[in-house]
Amino acid sequence: MELFTLVVSILLIAITFFLLRRRSSGNARLPPGSFGWPIIGESVEFLFGNSEKFVGDRMLKYSPEMFKTKILGEKTAVICGPAGNKFLFSNEEKLFSMFRPHSMQHLFRSNKPKPALNMPEVVRQPGFLKPEALMRYLAGMDLITQKQLHIHCDGKKIVEFYPLSKTITLTIACQFFLGINNPDRIARLVETFDDVTRGMASIMLNLPGTTFYRANKAAAALRKELIAVVEEKKEAMAEGAGPMHDILSHMIAASDPSGSCLPESEIADKMMGLLISGYGNVSTTITFVMKHLGLNPDIYERVRAEQLAIAVAKKEGVPLHWEDMAKMKYSWNVICETMRMVPFQGTFREVIEEFTYAGYTIPKGWKVYWTVSTTCMSPQYFKDPKRFNPSRYDEGEAPPPYTYMPFGKGLRMCPGNEYARIVMLTFVHNVVKNYRWEMVDPNEKVSGSMIPEPQKGLPVRLYHH
Structure with missing residues (x-):
């Protein structure tokens, strides 16, 4: 009888605890x-409108600190402002873990269990993206850029710089990551990369x-x-080709704890993710640098003076050195x-532990969306935010903490920021x-918000020095 009473008591306590937890x-x-x-939630407005406006409008309507939405099939909390940025980056792997939209998981096959050898290990362990490793690639990047500009710009009066920036960026990425130096092979990949990039955050239809x-x-x-590239690289390594310092060669040579090499298809998937990371945002930034320099002749002249001072200090034909990078402050x-x-x-991010922030509770399993756009165009943090003013980053005028983080921060800071x-x-x-x-069209429209693209390819009227 006593045993029966004890069992019933335990069951009642367990049921009460469960109900209280559900109620809470x-x-x-x-x-x-x-x-x-x-x-579909609010995915259409998020993807096909303007993502920056999507966030900004809801900050005004609901809360400047946090609001809820449903995008890409997930209940999502959008954390806003510098305090939110600090909270997010201070709690990586405590409250949050990395999450990739389902469309991205499908395209990169990253919804499978993580292999023993994952991409961050491959990239970070040999230090491929550290300054000391990048030093030896700088001269090659310089020569590739010179050659591509010569091919596509010399003798031309009108040049579309958006497609050119993509070709240059992808050529450098293929050389650095894959050890490929075949412009024709690379050029035909540009449109393919663009399609994959646009689909990474899309409705899975x-x-x-x-x-x-x-x-x-x-x-x-x-x-x-990429599988063909992996096979070619394996053959070259087996035949004793000279030293190969690219990331692909290291990945082929690496093995998991059991001593097995990664399958070629898996290596190809990892390299695809790495190449796209080193391609899309870099080429887009280069394009808009061209736009802003074209619209601001005074800023262009200051940049040119800085770069000519570096050039005249070198012997003709000598490529850039690491020390030159430190002189390019402006x-x-x-x-x-x-x-x-x-x-x-x-x-x-995925919420791995329920938390409370700004008086709101976010359940475990929800997703969190972070974007730098909640602070970077705010007059509260940037004086005259719509004005292109590079001098705002001079010493003594740096943006307030956690308001400007184009590469993220903390544990999840982009490992390729120095490469970029x-x-x-x-x-x-x-x-x-x-x-x-x-600029041929100073008012050229920009389409897309997830990946901003000048609609006409940013045509410029070019003059040779």
Whole structure:
């Protein structure tokens, strides 16, 4: 009898605890906002409108700190402002873990269990993206940029710089990551990369004519091409080709704890993700640097003076050195200001532990969306935010903490930020040294918000120095 009483008591306590927990969770104060339409939520407005406006409008309507929505099939909390940025980056792997939209998981096949050898390990362990490793690639990046500008610009009066920036950026990425130096092979990959990039955050509707359908086809074609590259690289390594310092060679040589090499298809998927990371945002930033320099002749002249001072101090034909990068302070300010005014899509996190922020509770399993656009165009943090002003980054005038983070911060800071920096500075050095330009259409419209693109390809009227 006593045993029966004890069992019943335990069951009653367990049921009470469960009901109280459900009640507590059900009464949790969720942030204000709307989940939108059934199933699709607010994905259409988010993807096909302007993502920056999407966030800004809801900050005004609901809360400047946090609001709820449903995008890409997920209940999502959007954390806003510098305090929110600090909270997010201070709690990586405590309250949040990385999450990729389902469309991205599908395209990169990253919804499978993580292999023993993952991409961050491959990239970070040998230090491929650290300054000391990048030093030996700088001269090659400089020569590739010079050659591509010569091919596509010399003798031309009108040049579309958006497609050119993509070709240059992808050529450098393929050389650095894959060890490929075949411009023709690379050039035909540009459109394929673009389709995959556009599909990474899209509605998963695999019907002809949709963004996701084109991305799926492009990813399959790109994967096939990369598998061929992996096979060629393996053959070259087996035949004792000279030292190979690219990331692909290291990945082929690496093995998991069991001693097995990664399958070629898996290597191809990882390389596809890495290449796209080093391609899209870099080429877009370069394009808008060209636009802002074309619209601001005084800023162009200051950048040119800085770069010519570096050039005249070198013997003719000597490529850029690492020390030259430190002398490009104003040029880097121009790039930083471009990234502020043309922010890119944000990133997602998954809530791994229920938390409360700004008086609102976010349940475990929800997603969190972070974007730099909640602060970078705010007059509260940036004086005259719509004015292109590179001098705002000078010493003593730096933006307040957690208001300007184009590469993220903390544990999730983009590991390729130094790589991106030297690719962009190398481009600026060569383009202002050899050319000046004016915009063919100063009011050219920009389409897309997840990936801003000048609708006409940014045609410029080019003049040779």
